[in-house]
Amino acid sequence: MDFSVSFSSPLKSYTPFSLSCQLSFHPNAPQLLRFSRNPGIFLRKPPSISRQNNLAIKALQTSNQTKNDDFVLEDVPHLTNFLPDLPSYPNPLQKSQAYSIVKTNFVSPEDVVAQNIVIQKESPRGIHFRRAGPREKVYFKPEEVRACIVTCGGLCPGINTVIREIVCGLNNMYGVQDILGIEEGYKGFYSKNTMSLTPKVVNDIHKRGGTFLRTSRGGHDTHKIVDNIEDRGINQVYIIGGDGTQKGAALIYEEVKKRGLQVAVAGIPKTIDNDIAVIDKSFGFDTAVEEAQRAINAAHVEVESVENGVGIVKLMGRYSGFIAMYATLASRDVDCCLIPESPFYLEGQGGLFEFIEERLKENGHLVIVVAEGAGQEYVAAEVHAAGKKDASGNKLLLDVGPWLSDKIKDHFTKFQKMPINMKYIDPTYMIRAIPSNASDNIYCTLLAHGVVHGAMAGYTGFTVGSVNSKHAYIPIARVTERQKTVKLTDRMWARLLASTNQPSFVASDHERVDKEVSKV
Ligand SMILES: Nc1ncnc2c1ncn2[C@@H]1O[C@H](COP(=O)(O)OP(=O)(O)OP(=O)(O)O)[C@@H](O)[C@H]1O
Ligand SMILES: O=P(O)(O)OC[C@H]1O[C@](O)(CO)[C@@H](O)[C@@H]1O
Numbered sequence: 001m002d003f004s005v006s007f008s009s010p011l012k013s014y015t016p017f018s019l020s021c022q023l024s025f026h027p028n029a030p031q032l033l034r035f036s037r038n039p040g041i042f043l044r045k046p047p048s049i050s051r052q053n054n055l056a057i058k059a060l061q062t063s064n065q066t067k068n069d070d071f072v073l074e075d076v077p078h079l080t081n082f083l084p085d086l087p088s089y090p091n092p093l094q095k096s097q098a099y100s101i102v103k104t105n106f107v108s109p110e111d112v113v114a115q116n117i118v119i120q121k122e123s124p125r126g127i128h129f130r131r132a133g134p135r136e137k138v139y140f141k142p143e144e145v146r147a148c149i150v151t152c153g154g155l156c157p158g159i160n161t162v163i164r165e166i167v168c169g170l171n172n173m174y175g176v177q178d179i180l181g182i183e184e185g186y187k188g189f190y191s192k193n194t195m196s197l198t199p200k201v202v203n204d205i206h207k208r209g210g211t212f213l214r215t216s217r218g219g220h221d222t223h224k225i226v227d228n229i230e231d232r233g234i235n236q237v238y239i240i241g242g243d244g245t246q247k248g249a250a251l252i253y254e255e256v257k258k259r260g261l262q263v264a265v266a267g268i269p270k271t272i273d274n275d276i277a278v279i280d281k282s283f284g285f286d287t288a289v290e291e292a293q294r295a296i297n298a299a300h301v302e303v304e305s306v307e308n309g310v311g312i313v314k315l316m317g318r319y320s321g322f323i324a325m326y327a328t329l330a331s332r333d334v335d336c337c338l339i340p341e342s343p344f345y346l347e348g349q350g351g352l353f354e355f356i357e358e359r360l361k362e363n364g365h366l367v368i369v370v371a372e373g374a375g376q377e378y379v380a381a382e383v384h385a386a387g388k389k390d391a392s393g394n395k396l397l398l399d400v401g402p403w404l405s406d407k408i409k410d411h412f413t414k415f416q417k418m419p420i421n422m423k424y425i426d427p428t429y430m431i432r433a434i435p436s437n438a439s440d441n442i443y444c445t446l447l448a449h450g451v452v453h454g455a456m457a458g459y460t461g462f463t464v465g466s467v468n469s470k471h472a473y474i475p476i477a478r479v480t481e482r483q484k485t486v487k488l489t490d491r492m493w494a495r496l497l498a499s500t501n502q503p504s505f506v507a508s509d510h511e512r513v514d515k516e517v518s519k520v
């Protein structure tokens with residue numbers, strides 16, 4: 001008999017966890033946890049930006065949802081989709097001294113990576129992506145490859161490692177010699193000369209922060225870029241950048257396809273904010289969290305040494321507070337973490353001022369970490385300078401750090417007659433500008449090699465990323481359709497609230513949290 005009993009966790013009555021936790025218990029689960037052996041396999045069409053294709057995908061999705069054991073492969077485009085007669089060749093890795101001994105040297109065409117690995121007995125098998133890695137056949141002769149690499153958007157630790165490893169991966173694994181660097185982002189395609197990239201040229205660049213190729217915002221002109229790709233005889237385009245850059249890459253892929261060019265367009269998602277959907281995390285994120293510890297530590301040392309010390313550390317995170325959340329959790333010296341996803345308020349019961357006063361009375365000091373996108377609505381209401389945009393059309397944020405410092409200073413000096421020692425630290429660009437740490441270097445290497453294998457195998461219009469710790473080829477549209485943000489109803493945020501014991505500020509915001517809870 002199939003039955004299940006559900007208990008409410010004792011944690012339910014504990015505020016930080018009560019938003020996210022409900023345990024289910026199946027007494028005879030071992031026998032019951034069998035899945036259908038013969039799942040229906042559905043290939044989902046590679047996403048395209050055209051409305052017609054969107055409708056086709058929607059129709060497929062709807063039909064897929066009717067069966068419990070549905071298996072959906074969100075496939076990436078292949079050059080043979082629009083160039084059916086393209087010849088293929090044996091992968092030169094077969095003859096590589098290093099790789100030929102690998103037991104399963106090539107990824108089977110049937111290997112996929114599941115988007116959700118925590119599922120229930122009755123739930124559909126869900127969405128899968130193609131596993132990244134070398135294929136038995138390639139669709140380019142190495143001596144005919146002319147690759148190019150471009151970096152766009154803001155900096156992030158590890159960009160140089162990705163550049164280095166694309167160059168070295170193409171050269172060492174596939175014998176590709178002709179690799180061009182496009183300088184200063186998308187506009188470099190049509191306004192700059194290219195530079196030649198060899199393993200020797202890029203040998204040391206992973207030890208430096210920034211991007212060896214330089215970067216820019218704005219300047220994406222699809223036609224001019226593809227004209228240039230055609231004129232220069234480029235047939236593999238590697239594009240490193242954030243959500244905006246990947247949207248640009250999707251347009252380049254569409255234009256290449258329209259013109260029927262044998263050009264593989266491949267993206268490597270980059271953003272220090274870790275706000276790219278689907279992937280586990282973006283490269284450089286761990287390095288950023290680690291470097292943020294130094295600023296938090298400095299703030300802590302400063303405020304511990306004085307009377308009523310209040311430290312504020314501003315960290316990056318436009319719309320997503322991941323760096324602030326992880327840096328806070330890692331440090332344990334932070335008393336309060338403010339992120340864009342969780343609105344806060346200053347005055348009154350349960351507000352920030354009340355909390356600061358309590359902590360000062362209790363400990364004599366406190367440290368606040370604030371993500372740059374937090375509290376923008378308050379700053380905007382007072383500074384009256386909102387609405388400016390950067391060259392890419394991203395909203396320019398108002399500086400919440402100094403605003404918050406002034407507000408706290410004013411409140412305690414004027415109204416509480418309790419002078420405080422404010423120490424404000426803004427390490428944002430220092431964090432972004434460093435080289436990646438050891439584990440990010442390895443992550444960058446795997447991403448770079450994964451993207452090279454994908455392009456050589458003829459995949460195009462794809463991005464590479466780690467999904468549940470396995471590297472996969474993901475349709476570009478899947479990583480750009482929405483930004484990943486911190487979910488206030490997830491356990492990670494609950495862990496943070498539990499560790500800092502800060503106010504959750506939800507009293508003022510029941511409606512928003514109710515909405516979040518209903519989405520889970
Ligand atoms: N919707 C879009 N379509 C085409 N190109 C775009 C689009 N959005 C941005 N771009 C281009 O992508 C490049 C980088 O965009 P942007 O400055 O927004 O950085 P990003 O890639 O999102 O990285 P970051 O995370 O640092 O913001 C710019 O050259 C911009 O012109
Ligand atoms: O000042 P810049 O270089 O335009 O970019 C700053 C922005 O870039 C990011 O680092 C994302 O790349 C954001 O966190 C930040 O708001």
Ligand SMILES: [Mg+2]
Pocket residue numbers: 153242243244
């Ligand atoms: Mg962006």
